[in-house]
Amino acid sequence: xxxxxxxxxxxxxxxxxxxCIITDDxxxxxxxxxxxxxxxxxxxxxxxxxxxxxxxxxQLSFYxxxxxxxLQVELADKLGKLSGYTDYSLxxxxxxxxxxxxxxxxxxxxxxxxxxxxxxxxFHGRTSAAVATTDNPxxxxxxxxxxxxxxxxxxxxxxxxxxLKKGDVACVIIEPIQGVGGLDQGTTEFFQALEKxxxxxxxxxxxxxxxxxxxxxxxxxxxxxxxxxxxxxxxxKGMGNGFPIGGILIxxxxxxxxxxxxxxxxxxxxxxxxxxxxxxxxxxxNLMENATKVETYFMEAIKVIPQIIKxxxxxxxxxxxFDFDVNxxxxxxxxxKHIFTGGSSNKNLLRILPPLTITTEAIxxxxxxxxxxxxxxNS
Numbered sequence: 001x002x003x004x005x006x007x008x009x010x011x012x013x014x015x016x017x018x019x020c021i022i023t024d025d026x027x028x029x030x031x032x033x034x035x036x037x038x039x040x041x042x043x044x045x046x047x048x049x050x051x052x053x054x055x056x057x058x059q060l061s062f063y064x065x066x067x068x069x070x071l072q073v074e075l076a077d078k079l080g081k082l083s084g085y086t087d088y089s090l091x092x093x094x095x096x097x098x099x100x101x102x103x104x105x106x107x108x109x110x111x112x113x114x115x116x117x118x119x120x121x122x123f124h125g126r127t128s129a130a131v132a133t134t135d136n137p138x139x140x141x142x143x144x145x146x147x148x149x150x151x152x153x154x155x156x157x158x159x160x161x162x163x164l165k166k167g168d169v170a171c172v173i174i175e176p177i178q179g180v181g182g183l184d185q186g187t188t189e190f191f192q193a194l195e196k197x198x199x200x201x202x203x204x205x206x207x208x209x210x211x212x213x214x215x216x217x218x219x220x221x222x223x224x225x226x227x228x229x230x231x232x233x234x235x236x237k238g239m240g241n242g243f244p245i246g247g248i249l250i251x252x253x254x255x256x257x258x259x260x261x262x263x264x265x266x267x268x269x270x271x272x273x274x275x276x277x278x279x280x281x282x283x284x285x286n287l288m289e290n291a292t293k294v295e296t297y298f299m300e301a302i303k304v305i306p307q308i309i310k311x312x313x314x315x316x317x318x319x320x321x322f323d324f325d326v327n328x329x330x331x332x333x334x335x336x337k338h339i340f341t342g343g344s345s346n347k348n349l350l351r352i353l354p355p356l357t358i359t360t361e362a363i364x365x366x367x368x369x370x371x372x373x374x375x376x377x378n379s
Contacts (some may be wrong), residue, residue, distance in 0.1 A: 006240070016045075018044055019043035020043055020044070028338060029338065032044070034340040038216065039242055040238075040242055040355045041356050043098060043356075048279055052273050064320075064362070065266070075272045075276050076089075083152065084220065084224070084284070087116075087252050088250055089249070089250045089254075090250070091248050094246055094266050095195065096124075096235075096246050097124070097126055097127045097130045098125075100129075100133070100234050101127060101209055104133070104171065105261070106254060106260075110339065112146075113168055115148045115149070115169045118150070118152075118174070118327065120154065122151070123175070132149050135351045154184060154185070156192065157190055157193040164200075169201070171203060171205070172203060173210070174186070174205075174206070174208065176208075176225075177209040182344040185222075205228075205232075210234055210246070213233070214235065215291060229251070232248050232254075235247050274355065287357065289314045292315060294360060295314065298363050301309060301363060319345070320350050320352070323351075325348060326343065326348060332348060332376070337373060339366055
């Protein structure tokens with residue numbers, strides 16, 4: 001049997017990793033500044049994380065959500081305290097797309113409406129309603145396109161309010177920092193106005209923190225820079241440091257009932273053990289503070305490269321924009337300089353999403369390699 005060929009692959013085979021370094025089957029070491037799409041939050045094979053996951057595997061890896069699972073309660077408690085959302089409720093699932101699906105479903109149940117407002121260049125997943133709210137027609141199949149979604153530009157609150165006034169909108173879904181879309185973000189003025197109009201028209205405000213959450217922005221959630229409290233917050237990626245887990249935080253005014261939401265694998269014993277370990281390490285190693293420190297260093301150090309026309313993002317969700325397609329540059333960085341970076345729908349943007357443990361010395365290594373690569377491509 002062959003694999004279904006939907007992923008363009010680099011000719012690299014990783015076999016082990018530690019913190020921010022990946023080693024391939026030839027013994028070549030790579031600096032990981034992409035974390036597998038922002039998934040690795042506390043570093044590859046972090047010792048405490050590995051210990052906790054292995055210990056849980058020796059006890060019980062999985063049983064269904066038909067029984068009590070104290071690890072879910074522990075995770076909810078720690079997550080509430082570290083994020084500041086102690087009064088919200090947690091529903092666990094297995095991925096970011098699934099988190100967004102459940103958020104959209106909750107909003108539709110709550111309002112008894114169906115239309116969704118999303119934003120240009122948004123990415124919310126590849127399944128059902130989540131992909132319908134993703135601004136990329138190439139990955140939206142006819143079955144997904146049945147969902148009615150209105151895409152609006154960022155930072156134009158008048159356009160949002162004009163749609164909400166029509167009375168048929170269930171929710172607004174937005175990334176605090178766009179990931180795949182190219183690291184654009186709304187202003188604080190826009191986010192605060194968005195929260196206000198959603199409340200005024202009884203529309204659910206969903207913040208998709210799948211990539212930006214769990215400390216990557218320098219705060220636990222990136223929307224916290226704007227002093228707002230959404231109705232539902234979606235999480236995944238860094239939540240499990242590579243173990244599949246996702247979840248949504250749900251505001252107190254939503255009412256739960258048996259069967260309203262459900263999942264087979266979400267909140268398994270092993271998944272909870274992984275996420276609890278992630279939270280412990282983020283807190284004990286002050287990784288949110290490190291994200292802010294390294295961002296500050298990066299913003300200053302990157303100025304030595306004149307070809308960069310714009311630096312985007314926040315914390316350790318960063319990008320450098322050029323006036324040319326960066327595909328060849330990214331390939332050279334991986335194959336010749338042995339540094340993983342990311343791309344986006346903005347073909348001129350090189351994305352930087354390292355583990356939150358990254359050091360300023362690693363940023364120096366990246367900048368030197370970037371300078372060399374640009375010179376070699378132009379020679």
